[in-house]
Amino acid sequence: MRGRVAIVGAGEADEHGKLPHKSAFALHAEAARNALADAGLRKDDVDAVFSAGLWMGSETAEYMGIRPRYVDGTQIGGCSFIAHVEHAMAAIEAGLCEVALITHGESGASRVGMPGTRFGADSWRLQFEQPFGLAGPPTGYALAATRHMHEFGTTSEQLAEVAVATRRWAQLNPRALMRDPLTVADVLASRMISWPLHLLDCCLVTDAGGAVVVTAAERARDLGKKPIYVLGTGEASTHVMISQMPDFARWDAARMAGERAFAMAGIRHADVDVAELYDAFTIVPVMALEALGFCKEGEGGAFVGSGRTAPGGDFPMNTNGGGLSYTHSGMYGMFTLVEAVRQLRGECGARQVKDAKIALCHGLGGMFSAAATLIAGTEVP
Amino acid sequence: MPSRYLIGIDLGTTNSAATYMTDEGPRLMTNLVGIEPDPARLRIGMPVEVAFDDIAPEFALPRFRPAS
Numbered sequence A: 001m002r003g004r005v006a007i008v009g010a011g012e013a014d015e016h017g018k019l020p021h022k023s024a025f026a027l028h029a030e031a032a033r034n035a036l037a038d039a040g041l042r043k044d045d046v047d048a049v050f051s052a053g054l055w056m057g058s059e060t061a062e063y064m065g066i067r068p069r070y071v072d073g074t075q076i077g078g079c080s081f082i083a084h085v086e087h088a089m090a091a092i093e094a095g096l097c098e099v100a101l102i103t104h105g106e107s108g109a110s111r112v113g114m115p116g117t118r119f120g121a122d123s124w125r126l127q128f129e130q131p132f133g134l135a136g137p138p139t140g141y142a143l144a145a146t147r148h149m150h151e152f153g154t155t156s157e158q159l160a161e162v163a164v165a166t167r168r169w170a171q172l173n174p175r176a177l178m179r180d181p182l183t184v185a186d187v188l189a190s191r192m193i194s195w196p197l198h199l200l201d202c203c204l205v206t207d208a209g210g211a212v213v214v215t216a217a218e219r220a221r222d223l224g225k226k227p228i229y230v231l232g233t234g235e236a237s238t239h240v241m242i243s244q245m246p247d248f249a250r251w252d253a254a255r256m257a258g259e260r261a262f263a264m265a266g267i268r269h270a271d272v273d274v275a276e277l278y279d280a281f282t283i284v285p286v287m288a289l290e291a292l293g294f295c296k297e298g299e300g301g302a303f304v305g306s307g308r309t310a311p312g313g314d315f316p317m318n319t320n321g322g323g324l325s326y327t328h329s330g331m332y333g334m335f336t337l338v339e340a341v342r343q344l345r346g347e348c349g350a351r352q353v354k355d356a357k358i359a360l361c362h363g364l365g366g367m368f369s370a371a372a373t374l375i376a377g378t379e380v381p
Numbered sequence B: 001m002p003s004r005y006l007i008g009i010d011l012g013t014t015n016s017a018a019t020y021m022t023d024e025g026p027r028l029m030t031n032l033v034g035i036e037p038d039p040a041r042l043r044i045g046m047p048v049e050v051a052f053d054d055i056a057p058e059f060a061l062p063r064f065r066p067a068s
Helices: A024-039 A057-064 A080-093 A124-128 A137-152 A156-170 A184-189 A252-265 A283-292 A300-305 A322-326 A333-345
Strands: A005-012 A048-051 A070-072 A099-107 A192-194 A207-216 A228-237 A274-277 A358-365 A370-377 B005-010 B016-021 B027-032 B048-056 B059-066
Touching (some): A005 A024, A005 A080, A005 A333, A024 A057, A024 A207, A048 A057, A048 A080, A057 A099, A070 A080, A080 A207, A080 A228, A080 A333, A080 A358, A137 A283, A137 A300, A156 A184, A156 A283, A228 A333, A252 A358, A274 A283, A283 A370, A333 A370
Parallel strands (some): A048 A070
Antiparallel strands (some): A005 A207, A005 A228, A099 A207, A228 A370, A358 A370, B016 B027, B048 B059
């Protein structure tokens, strides 16, 4: 299906940060409106709605006043929106819909219009993990980070380098929430949240929204903006509870998703000009780099420790400032898509990666539970 | 089950969340007890033994302590 569909619009909610005056649905709708305007399409052009949250996908459609003939509410965590692009591609190819609107809105900090949780007292996680102090994402990710350090000798300093390089990108992005200078020493001196993860190894918690519009490549060429072709996609899910992760030091779901995406796209790793890798915690992109094959197993720490992911390096990564410094609503994957589109269109100003032609987006779901990968390009090779 | 493997530790709170893998393969979330929650003292792979914690009349949680 390489190059058969394209992302034709990308947008975010009007503002992000701490927004106690906006509900999660309002953030969905703002982002949707902005993405459709970006695409030069009207709401009535949309015939398929994709979204993931703590509600039904159809509720998002109702809020926006859209009556879609195709709805997908696949919820596999923060990478859901990347998987939605794959699902939209399949549906468009099958002739089931024409214009797919994929939206994300989350009042992650203010919790306005947000259901309590998808993990109730009867969930596996609360029955079998929470009684032992699994207090939330930092605890789970700490288990994987600990194992990665044990097997491969990855250090806290190397993890801190991820936060530092990402902050340097954020300093080039006026919309990023965290733009103060940051050093490895600052990260290591920040409060311990769940050993070995410090506060500054953890992403932000914000209110934010984003959306993209996907349609067939032929139709995309008739619209105003340069089409961003979907060259390859993949998704996978291996577990929900972190205690059931097949191997704590290896992100199997990411490997599975990445293999399909690269095979479909028919490109080499060296062809990727810019990478947007979900960074809920500093350990996550390290394990993604290994699982996706950008470096060998166990070499992710050295990869990020080399400084090559920072501005000026040969591997531009998380160029918007990432979940660590740009924004993180709770399900960050949407923002990897939005940033990839902007980079490939050349809209990124001071943080623009020169001549970016192929971008890779990679998302995380749950507790290293799921993954989705998308390779996009300005041309179909 | 003569040996067990601690494969992750978390010291963010006063407890040590850990996962424990039996020789047979099944793995479960648990806590380490009977040892100070200090990364310098806890070892991945250390042998442990079960220490049931009766948290309520009907409920016991399987926590683990260093093997004697």
